[in-house]
Amino acid sequence: QVQLVQSGAEVKKPGSSVKVSCKASGGTFRSNTISWVRQAPGQGLEWMGRIFPSLAIANYAQNFQGRVTITADTSTNTAYMELSSLKFADTAVYYCATGSSPGFDYWGQGTLVTVSS
Amino acid sequence: EIVMTQSPATLSVSLGERATLSCRASQSVSNNLAWYQQKPGQAPRLLIYGASSRATGVPARFSVSGSGTEFTLTISSLQSEDFAVYHCQQYNNWPLTFGGGTKVEIK
Numbered sequence: 721q722v723q724l725v726q727s728g729a730e731v732k733k734p735g736s737s738v739k740v741s742c743k744a745s746g747g748t749f750r751s752n753t754i755s756w757v758r759q760a761p762g763q764g765l766e767w768m769g770r771i772f773p774s775l776a777i778a779n780y781a782q783n784f785q786g787r788v789t790i791t792a793d794t795s796t797n798t799a800y801m802e803l804s805s806l807k808f809a810d811t812a813v814y815y816c817a818t819g820s821s822p823g824f825d826y827w828g829q830g831t832l833v834t835v836s837s
Numbered sequence: 838e839i840v841m842t843q844s845p846a847t848l849s850v851s852l853g854e855r856a857t858l859s860c861r862a863s864q865s866v867s868n869n870l871a872w873y874q875q876k877p878g879q880a881p882r883l884l885i886y887g888a889s890s891r892a893t894g895v896p897a898r899f900s901v902s903g904s905g906t907e908f909t910l911t912i913s914s915l916q917s918e919d920f921a922v923y924h925c926q927q928y929n930n931w932p933l934t935f936g937g938g939t940k941v942e943i944k
Binding site: 755764765815819823 | 880881
């Protein structure tokens, strides 16, 4: 059973950056992609990008191109999502997710990022 | 990108009744669609993917139909634990996109 554990909540100023971690256990970190999905308060889900940990190759949604960087450390089975030039509209819960079937079988618990002046 | 539209935004249903949720894609996604259930304060949970594949532990009262651009999730007899928000997601094209969600509430 795969378990994804994310880092804790963050409060950031507009224009700054945030880096959220996602540590995987109970599965084969290298063999599946890890995606990041965010959910603004009261809103739907938005896919941000993904990484292939074994290849260190990341793909990003156009909406976040240039502002998001997804990386992975295979020695610690941890994926990271860094979002820069934060805006108030980036206030959201950020999830990491993975799975071997189409769709995401496993999700982290979510990390609330609040952008506030 | 493919736009996913879910309707209705809110569905009021009584215990034991059938619930029918719709998801429409702006272009064909074949059968490459997943459905998730999300309860307050929790991460989404994968329910069904593809034409009819239920994820592990998902009861048979959850079923899907449709292909191409029109999809339906049916909950045959609503139980108390089914009141939640349901999201559809296409994985036919990049970027992956989700619908806005349908909240199923107690009538």
